[in-house]
Amino acid sequence: MPSGPVRIGLWTVVRGSLLPLLVWTGFACLAYAVYNAVVAIVLVGIFAASIVAGVWRRRRGGHSVRCSVYGALGAVLKWSMAGL
DSSP, X not given: OOSSOOOOOHHHHHHTTHHHHHHHHHHHHHHHHHXXXXXXXXXXXXXXXXXXXXXXXXXXXXXXXXXHHHHHHHHHHHHHTTTO
């Protein structure tokens, strides 16, 4: 383990979260195919709003912008898979 903080890239966060990204994409595509584009847009909007809320909460906690974005993305993807 490193002795201090180590900078990670966005690709590391995304690569570690491929399953949740594929599930969200699958739900959006299924909603588009079964219903229509509006339902898929609402689903993607909920996902985006969750990330924005996470970034806002982390920024209020004093995190940097990079840490806030990566942490919010990882947290939303992690918690979206909690029920599966």
